[in-house]
Amino acid sequence: MYLLIFRNDMMPDFFLIPAKTWANPDAVFVDRDYSKPGQTSKPEYGINISVKNYSILQAFNFESSIQSFL
Numbered sequence: 001m002y003l004l005i006f007r008n009d010m011m012p013d014f015f016l017i018p019a020k021t022w023a024n025p026d027a028v029f030v031d032r033d034y035s036k037p038g039q040t041s042k043p044e045y046g047i048n049i050s051v052k053n054y055s056i057l058q059a060f061n062f063e064s065s066i067q068s069f070l
Helices: 019-023 054-060 062-069
Strands: 002-005 013-016 029-032 044-047
Touching: 013 054, 013 062, 019 029, 054 062
Parallel strands: none
Antiparallel strands: 002 013, 029 044
C-alpha cells in the first residue's frame, strides 16, 4: 500500500506499507472484525493516523522501505 499524508505548507510524507503489516494489528494498523453475533458488516482493515502514533508510521517511510528491497 502506498500512503501519502498531506499537511498545510509542507511536502507530503510518503509511506510504502506491505500488506503483511495487518497480520499483527497495532495502534496504527487496525483490523476491525465484525463477525460477532448481531454485527453484519464485513471485516475491514485500516490505518489510524494520529500525531501520537505517527512515529510508528516512520518505519514505513518510502525511502527507507525502498532501501530494504535493494
